[in-house]
Amino acid sequence: MSPGVTLCGDDVVSVECEDTRSAQVLADHLRESGDWLECVAGIASCVAQFDLAVMSAEEAKQRMSSALGDTPVAHDAETKLIEVPVCYGGVHGPDLDDVCEFLGVSREVFIGWHTGSEYRVDMLGFTPGFAFIGGFDQARDVPRRSQPRVRLESGSIGIAGGRTGIYTLPSPGGWQIVGRTPMALFDAGAEQAFRLRAGMRVRFVAIEATEFDERREE
Amino acid sequence: MTLRILKPGLQTTVQAGPRAGLRHLGVPASGAADPLSLALANRLVGNALLAPGIETTLTGVRLLFEDDGFAAITGAKAKARLNGERVKPHRTLAVAAGDELEIGPAKAGARNYLALAGGVAVDEVLGSASTYLPAGFGGFEGRALRSGDVITVGPHGKAPKMLKTPKEFRPRASSSWALRACYGAEVDLLSKESRFDLFDTNFTVGRRADRMGLQLEGARFQVTSGGRLASAPVFPGTVQCPEDGTPFLLSIDAQTIGGYPRVAQIARADRHLIGQLRPGDHIRLLWRDADSARDELIAKHEYWREWLPGIGDVI
Numbered sequence: 001m002s003p004g005v006t007l008c009g010d011d012v013v014s015v016e017c018e019d020t021r022s023a024q025v026l027a028d029h030l031r032e033s034g035d036w037l038e039c040v041a042g043i044a045s046c047v048a049q050f051d052l053a054v055m056s057a058e059e060a061k062q063r064m065s066s067a068l069g070d071t072p073v074a075h076d077a078e079t080k081l082i083e084v085p086v087c088y089g090g091v092h093g094p095d096l097d098d099v100c101e102f103l104g105v106s107r108e109v110f111i112g113w114h115t116g117s118e119y120r121v122d123m124l125g126f127t128p129g130f131a132f133i134g135g136f137d138q139a140r141d142v143p144r145r146s147q148p149r150v151r152l153e154s155g156s157i158g159i160a161g162g163r164t165g166i167y168t169l170p171s172p173g174g175w176q177i178v179g180r181t182p183m184a185l186f187d188a189g190a191e192q193a194f195r196l197r198a199g200m201r202v203r204f205v206a207i208e209a210t211e212f213d214e215r216r217e218e
Numbered sequence: 219m220t221l222r223i224l225k226p227g228l229q230t231t232v233q234a235g236p237r238a239g240l241r242h243l244g245v246p247a248s249g250a251a252d253p254l255s256l257a258l259a260n261r262l263v264g265n266a267l268l269a270p271g272i273e274t275t276l277t278g279v280r281l282l283f284e285d286d287g288f289a290a291i292t293g294a295k296a297k298a299r300l301n302g303e304r305v306k307p308h309r310t311l312a313v314a315a316g317d318e319l320e321i322g323p324a325k326a327g328a329r330n331y332l333a334l335a336g337g338v339a340v341d342e343v344l345g346s347a348s349t350y351l352p353a354g355f356g357g358f359e360g361r362a363l364r365s366g367d368v369i370t371v372g373p374h375g376k377a378p379k380m381l382k383t384p385k386e387f388r389p390r391a392s393s394s395w396a397l398r399a400c401y402g403a404e405v406d407l408l409s410k411e412s413r414f415d416l417f418d419t420n421f422t423v424g425r426r427a428d429r430m431g432l433q434l435e436g437a438r439f440q441v442t443s444g445g446r447l448a449s450a451p452v453f454p455g456t457v458q459c460p461e462d463g464t465p466f467l468l469s470i471d472a473q474t475i476g477g478y479p480r481v482a483q484i485a486r487a488d489r490h491l492i493g494q495l496r497p498g499d500h501i502r503l504l505w506r507d508a509d510s511a512r513d514e515l516i517a518k519h520e521y522w523r524e525w526l527p528g529i530g531d532v533i
Contacts, residue, residue, distance in 0.1 A: 008403030009483025010511035012453060027242055038241045040474060042450035049453060052486050052515050053530050057508035125244040125449075125475035128344075128353050168244075169353045188343045188355055194243050 005064045011052040013064045014045050020122040020134065024198045029071045035063055041123055041198065081118070081201040084166070084181050086157055087212035088114075092180035099142055099159055099176050111206050113138045114178070119164065121200045129168030129186050129194040133202055136162050148174035155181045157204075164204075168194060182207075182215040219287040219336065219371040223363045224318070225280035229428075231349040232338050232357035232369070235268035235531070240344055241474040247454055248350040251429055251470045251493025252329055254389065254522075255293040257532040259333030262290035262310045264378035267528045269337035270347040272363075274330045276496065278321035279363075283313045287371060288335035288378050294327030294494060295391045308383035327391025328427075328496040336374035351429065352471060387525040394500040397488045400511055402457060402480035404447065409440035416465075416482060421501040424464075429471040432495055438463035441479055452476040455484035455492065457503075467492065485511040487518045490533045 008014050017023035023041035030039040030048050038049040050060045088111050089096040100110050114136065122132045140162035150172050152158075158165040158175025165175045168185040185195045196202070207215070223230070233256065236249035250256035250273055257267035265271075272279065278296055283289075291298050291307045298305050299320045305311055307330075313319065321330050340347045340357055349357025358369060405413060415437050424433030439459050452458065456468045458478040465481065469492050484492065485506055495501065506514070522529040 006403060007400070007508055008480060009453075009455070010400045010485045010506070010508045010515075012483065014403050014450075031239075031242070038239060038451075038453070040241045040451035042475060043448035045448070045450050047451040052512050053519060056512055123475070124242065125451075126473050128243065128245045128350070128355075130244050169355075171353060193344055198242070 004068070005061045007057050007061065008047070010057065012047055012049050013057070013060050014047045015064060015068065017041070017044055017046050019044065021120070021199070024123065025073075026068070026071050030064075030067055033067065040125070043122070079120070079199045079201055081203065082196065083203050083205050084183060085207045085211070085215060086179040086181050086204050087207050087209055088179040090209060092209070092212065093157070093178040095145070095176035096178045099139070099178055102142060103139065110178070114164070115204045115206050119202045121196050121198050121202060122163075123198050124194065124196065127167075127169065127171045129196065130171070131166040131168065131196045133164040133166070134162065136164050142176060144174040145176060148172055149177070152177060153180060155183065155185065157181060166196065168196070180212070182212045219283070219285040219334070221284060221334070221369050221371065222282045223279065223365055223367040223369065224282055226363045226365055226367075227274050227277040227279045229275040230279045230363045231273050231351065232270050232340055232347065232363075233273040233349060234270040234347040236470065237344050237346045237348065237350070241451065241453075244474050245344055246350065246472055246474060247470050248356065249346060249348040249470055250331065252293060252331070252490050253493075253532050254490040255329070255493075256331045256333070257526055257529075258308070258383055258387070259290045259292040259331040260337075261526060262308070262378070262381050262383065263288045263333050263335040264374065265333060265335065265337050267526060267532055269333070270340055270357075271334065271338060272332040272369075274321055274332070276328055277323050278330060279332070280318065280320045283317045283319065284315055284368075286314050288374070289313050289319070290333045291321060291330060292383070293330035293391070294324035296324045296330055297322040308388050310378055310380045312380070324391070324496070326393050327494040329493055334371045335378050336372035339370040339372040350471065384525060387522070391494055393498070395491060395495065396502050396504050397491060398485040398506045398511060398514065399457070399482045399503040400485060400506055400508055402482045403450065404479035405481050407441050407479045408459065408481055409442050412437075412439040415439065417503050417505045419502070421465075421503075423495050423497050423499045423501060425497050427495065427497050429469055431466050431468040431472055432492070434465045434467055434501060439465065439481070447477055447479060449475045449477045450480070452480060453483070455486070455489045456480050457482040457484070469493065485514065487511065487515040487533070
């Protein structure tokens with residue numbers, strides 16, 4: 001028996017996880033084993049796709065169960081801290097004023113909140129490298145835009161539902177855009193194509209528009 | 219060898235194999251929407267089965283060869299002409315500098331594949347040469363081909379044998395499809411009646427149908443829990459059911475994470491068919507348990523191995 005491990009489809013097994021962090025740790029652990037085609041963490045689950053030609057569903061469930069038993073505990077202290085410079089408002093953050101009005105605070109207070117805490121990258125997903133960063137509790141009630149934007153520039157920093165999202169690549173998007181980072185977060189040629197990884201600690205640092213232009217990495 | 223795009227059609231892209239093992243970074247599979255047809259085309263020109271080729275959508279393509287070479291067409295039911303003369307699919311075609319090839323509109327099925335001996339020469343991005351349109355990387359400049367684009371084809375060794383795909387290995391495009399499928403992770407959120415209907419509805423592919431996914435019309439499902447779920451991983455072949463009750467079948471470019479109940483998963487053995495579905499096509503889902511889905515995949519691999527020895531990497 002494989003308690004807690006369920007099959008979803010013919011070649012995917014899923015397991016419920018306490019939180020996103022433990023789902024990430026499990027996904028990383030599974031990936032290291034080389035047994036799986038894809039190991040992906042969700043908000044509260046971890047899912048692994050296996051090669052149905054070489055492994056049966058029952059075998060996959062068993063492997064997942066035994067991996068659950070020997071997965072290391074998350075060590076927060078070991079994860080890297082990355083400082084993300086952000087130019088808030090103006091052309092780089094067209095929704096900042098709306099968000100401030102929604103929250104009933106000034107720009108300064110909002111920026112103070114956002115730069116005042118350390119966050120953690122919950123997961124990458126939706127679009128390539130899009131980083132979900134939890135823990136912005138003051139903005140818990142901020143909704144997504146009712147009308148998603150057709151194109152957002154890479155580096156756009158969005159807010160929705162207590163999360164910060166970073167658009168690594170140009171894409172459509174529905175989050176409230178409060179700023180933009182000049183940091184290059186994606187380099188297709190690099191060994192580590194995405195600079196942000198799940199589990200990384202993140203701190204936002206406010207910069208001026210002139211500094212944004214100087215630091216813009218292409 | 220180079221070739222020039224004269225008329226690009228609705229959406230013509232360079233596609234090869236999928237991006238594998240990167241969904242945890244948010245990187246979708248992409249690649250040929252119907253990888254079996256790409257493999258069949260590549261087989262005829264002596265390429266690796268998933269070498270980069272050209273994928274057309276519904277309306278075909280018109281292009282000019284600027285050098286001599288070899289080509290093959292597979293996929294949707296469509297008429298092709300070389301310098302105005304009909305040419306058949308599933309054959310190795312010798313082409314000469316100045317030849318004009320036209321793949322006409324698809325009459326059944328959605329996508330045609332043009333393989334070129336040597337393969338389309340584009341750089342790999344994140345482990346694959348395939349175009350991922352939503353983020354604009356891979357393939358030819360990360361985008362669909364336009365009139366005037368000049369595509370470079372890699373060098374090929376000695377001339378390939380002039381081959382025909384044996385008849386029993388030519389998939390027939392249809393307007394009515396049966397897709398084998400297993401229950402998805404949240405099938406229990408469907409009402410009992412809807413769970414029954416999932417495998418007893420003659421679905422019609424809706425107008426929203428692209429490389430990301432396809433709307434399945436014909437039934438309004440009752441999702442009992444309502445509301446949104448914690449976002450969870452999804453894959454090509456996942457059938458999601460949003461609040462409006464209209465199921466959505468994810469295709470090869472699907473995002474990696476979704477927030478709607480996953481009610482079914484198309485069995486791996488039939489996932490390659492998703493790339494040939496077009497608006498208006500009829501679909502039925504056939505329920506399978508995981509063990510029979512596995513037996514059927516293994517049987518399908520055995521069948522195809524005779525003509526495509528590397529089939530296990532294709533479907």
